[in-house]
Amino acid sequence: MGLKDNLSNMAEEAKGKAKEALGNVTGDKDKQAEGEADQASANFKQAGENIKDGDLKGAANDAKDALD
Numbered sequence: 001m002g003l004k005d006n007l008s009n010m011a012e013e014a015k016g017k018a019k020e021a022l023g024n025v026t027g028d029k030d031k032q033a034e035g036e037a038d039q040a041s042a043n044f045k046q047a048g049e050n051i052k053d054g055d056l057k058g059a060a061n062d063a064k065d066a067l068d
Helices: 003-026 029-052 056-067
Strands: none
Touching (some): 029 056
16 A cells, blocks of 8 residues: 555545544534545545455455444
């Protein structure tokens, strides 16, 4: 997996966490849901990268995180 892809996925997940937190603080359910979706997207992308690298355990963990 490329470092660039890894950093991009981490940034997307962090952005999602920030959106979710903002939604929680302001009571904006749409913003909260958008943040959760961003996090899930980042985790699925990371799972795909792990599969490319042959890291099936890491891919399974990322996919699980995306569904939680």
